[in-house]
Amino acid sequence: MPILQVEHIRKSFGQTKVLDDISFSMEPGNTLSIIGSSGSGKTTLLRCLNFLERPDAGVIRVRDEVLLDAGEPKKVTDRETRRKRLHFGLVFQSFNLFPQYTALQNVTLAEELLAHDTPEWKADKSQTLKRIRDHGVELLAEVGLANRMDNYPHQLSGGQCQRVAIARALALRPDILCFDEPTSALDPELTGEVLRSIRKLAERNTTMIIVTHEMDFARDVSNTVIFMDNGRICEQGDPREVFDNPKQERTRQFLARYHGEDAR
Amino acid sequence: MDQFAQQFPVVFKTLNVGFLQTLKLFCVTLLGALPLGLLLACGEISRSRVLRTVIKVLVWIIRGSPLMIQLLIIYYGPGLLASSISAEAAASSPFLNMLRNFRWSGGEDGRFAAASVAFIINYACYFCEIFRGGIQGIPVGQEEAGLVLGMTGRQIFFKVKLLQMVKAILPPISNEIITLVKDTSLARIISLQEVIWAGQAFLKGSQGISGVIWPLFFTGVYYLAANGLLTVGFAKLEKKLGYFR
Numbered sequence: 001m002p003i004l005q006v007e008h009i010r011k012s013f014g015q016t017k018v019l020d021d022i023s024f025s026m027e028p029g030n031t032l033s034i035i036g037s038s039g040s041g042k043t044t045l046l047r048c049l050n051f052l053e054r055p056d057a058g059v060i061r062v063r064d065e066v067l068l069d070a071g072e073p074k075k076v077t078d079r080e081t082r083r084k085r086l087h088f089g090l091v092f093q094s095f096n097l098f099p100q101y102t103a104l105q106n107v108t109l110a111e112e113l114l115a116h117d118t119p120e121w122k123a124d125k126s127q128t129l130k131r132i133r134d135h136g137v138e139l140l141a142e143v144g145l146a147n148r149m150d151n152y153p154h155q156l157s158g159g160q161c162q163r164v165a166i167a168r169a170l171a172l173r174p175d176i177l178c179f180d181e182p183t184s185a186l187d188p189e190l191t192g193e194v195l196r197s198i199r200k201l202a203e204r205n206t207t208m209i210i211v212t213h214e215m216d217f218a219r220d221v222s223n224t225v226i227f228m229d230n231g232r233i234c235e236q237g238d239p240r241e242v243f244d245n246p247k248q249e250r251t252r253q254f255l256a257r258y259h260g261e262d263a264r
Numbered sequence: 265m266d267q268f269a270q271q272f273p274v275v276f277k278t279l280n281v282g283f284l285q286t287l288k289l290f291c292v293t294l295l296g297a298l299p300l301g302l303l304l305a306c307g308e309i310s311r312s313r314v315l316r317t318v319i320k321v322l323v324w325i326i327r328g329s330p331l332m333i334q335l336l337i338i339y340y341g342p343g344l345l346a347s348s349i350s351a352e353a354a355a356s357s358p359f360l361n362m363l364r365n366f367r368w369s370g371g372e373d374g375r376f377a378a379a380s381v382a383f384i385i386n387y388a389c390y391f392c393e394i395f396r397g398g399i400q401g402i403p404v405g406q407e408e409a410g411l412v413l414g415m416t417g418r419q420i421f422f423k424v425k426l427l428q429m430v431k432a433i434l435p436p437i438s439n440e441i442i443t444l445v446k447d448t449s450l451a452r453i454i455s456l457q458e459v460i461w462a463g464q465a466f467l468k469g470s471q472g473i474s475g476v477i478w479p480l481f482f483t484g485v486y487y488l489a490a491n492g493l494l495t496v497g498f499a500k501l502e503k504k505l506g507y508f509r
C-alpha cells in the first residue's frame with residue numbers, strides 16, 4: 001500500500017500556473033528524487049505537501065487518510081492542520097535554524113511543546129523532558145554532531161547547520177521527510193557530509209522526497225526520479241532509466257546541460 | 265569661590281527638584297509610548313488598508329514636524345479651539361461640545377499632562393517604526409520552520425520570534441530612549457518646571473540668587489549622569505543577548 005498518494009494537484013499564483021496536474025505515489029521506505037530546472041515548481045510542490053501553500057485543486061493522501069482535498073471547501077481548524085502537517089517534515093535550503101537555541105534545543109523544542117498537557121507530561125514532567133532530550137541527543141549523534149550539541153547555529157558551519165536541521169525534522173518522526181535542495185546553500189566541500197547523512201537515512205528506509213540538483217546523488221540514492229518541467233511531471237521512473245535513457249526530449253536537454261557542466 | 269560654596273547647596277536642591285520632574289516626564293513617556301508604539305506597529309502591518317494609511321499619515325506628521333511645535337499645539341490648542349467654537353455649534357454635536365469644554369487644568373499639573381500627551385504621541389510614532397522594522401525584519405523562514413514543526417502561532421511568536429525581535433530593536437530603541445532624556449528639556453517651552461527651567465530661574469533671580477548662569481550649565485551634568493547610567497544598562501542588555509546572532 002502506498003504511503004503517499006498525490007492526485008491532480010494544481011496551484012497558481014495569480015495568472016502564473018506553477019503546478020499543473022501533479023500526480024504520483026510513493027511506497028513506504030522509498031526515496032523519491034525530484035529534479036528539474038529553476039522555476040519548474042519543485043519547491044511549491046514540497047510546500048503544498050507541508051501545508052505552507054494550499055493547492056487550488058487535488059488530493060493528498062497519506063496511508064489512505066485524506067489529508068487534503070482541495071475540492072472540499074470545508075474549513076479545517078488550525079489544530080487539524082497542525083496534526084496533518086506532522087505527517088511531513090521539511091528540511092529547507094537555508095536551514096532556518098532558530099538562532100537563539102543550541103543545536104540540541106533546536107531539535108527538542110517542537111517535541112517539548114507538543115508534549116505539554118499530554119498525560120505523560122502531567123504524570124512526570126522531568127522524566128518527559130529527559131526522554132525528549134535523550135531522543136534529541138540520539139538524533140544529533142546520528143548526523144555526526146554528538147560533540148556539537150551545545151553550540152549555537154552561528155558557531156556551526158553550513159554543513160553542520162543543515163545536519164542539525166535534518167535532526168530537527170526527524171524529531172517529530174514524520175512519515176515522509178522532504179528536502180528542498182538541502183545542499184544548494186553550501187560550499188561544495190560541505191555538501192558531502194550532508195549527503196552522507198541523507199544517504200544513511202535512505203539505507204534505514206526512511207521515506208524521503210528530495211528536491212536536488214545533485215544528479216549523481218539522486219541517481220544513486222533514490223528508488224524513483226521525477227523530472228519536472230514547467231509545473232508538470234514530464235517524466236518519472238527508475239533513476240537509471242530516467243538518467244541513462246530519458247524518453248522525453250525535455251529531459252534529455254535538461255540532463256545534457258548538467259553533463260555539459262560536469263565536463264567543463 | 266566663597267559665593268559659589270554658599271550658592272551650591274541651594275542650587276543643587278532646586279535642580280534636584282527640577283530633575284525629578286524631568287524623570288517623571290521621561291518615565292511617563294516610556295510607559296505610554298512603548299505600548300502605544302507596539303499597537304501602532306501592529307496596525308501598520310495589519311490587513312486593513314484604511315488603518316495602515318491612517319497610521320502612515322500620523323507617523324509622517326509627527327515625525328515630520330518639530331516636537332516643540334507639537335508641544336505648543338497640544339498645550340495651547342484646546343483653549344484656542346474652544347473659543348472658536350460657537351455655543352450653537354457645540355449644542356449641535358457632542359464632539360464639538362467636548363472640544364469646547366476641554367481645558368488643561370491650570371498650573372504645573374496641566375502643563376505636565378499636556379507635555380506627557382505630546383511626548384507619548386511623538387515617541388510612540390518613532391517606536392512604531394522601530395517595532396515594525398523588528399517584526400518585519402525576521403526572515404519568513406523562521407515562521408515557516410515553526411509551522412512545519414507543528415507549532416501554533418502563539419508558540420512561534422513567543423518561542424521563536426520574540427527574542428530575535430528584542431535583540432534586533434534594542435540598539436535603535438536605546439538610541440531613542442537616550443534622545444528622550446534630552447528631549448524632555450523641550451517641555452521648557454510650555455514652562456514645565458523641569459531641570460532646565462529650574463536652572464534658568466537663577467538667572468532672573470530666585471531664593472536670593474540672581475544673575476548667575478552656572479546653574480543652567482550645571483543641568484547638563486544631570487543629563488550626562490542619566491544617560492551614562494542608561495548607556496551602561498543597555499550595553500549590559502545587549503551583551504546578554506549577544507550569545508546568538
Ligand SMILES: Nc1ncnc2c1ncn2[C@@H]1O[C@H](COP(=O)(O)OP(=O)(O)OP(=O)(O)O)[C@@H](O)[C@H]1O
Binds near residue numbers: 016039040043
Ligand atoms: N509566493 C509566490 N508568489 C508568486 N509566485 C511564486 C510564489 N512562489 C513561487 N512562485 C513562482 O512559481 C514558480 C515556481 O517556483 P518554485 O520555487 O516552486 O520553483 P523551483 O522549481 O523550486 O525553482 P528553483 O530550482 O529555482 O528552486 C516560479 O515561477 C516562481 O516565480
Ligand SMILES: [Mg+2]
Binds near residue numbers: 042043044180181
Ligand atoms: Mg526551489
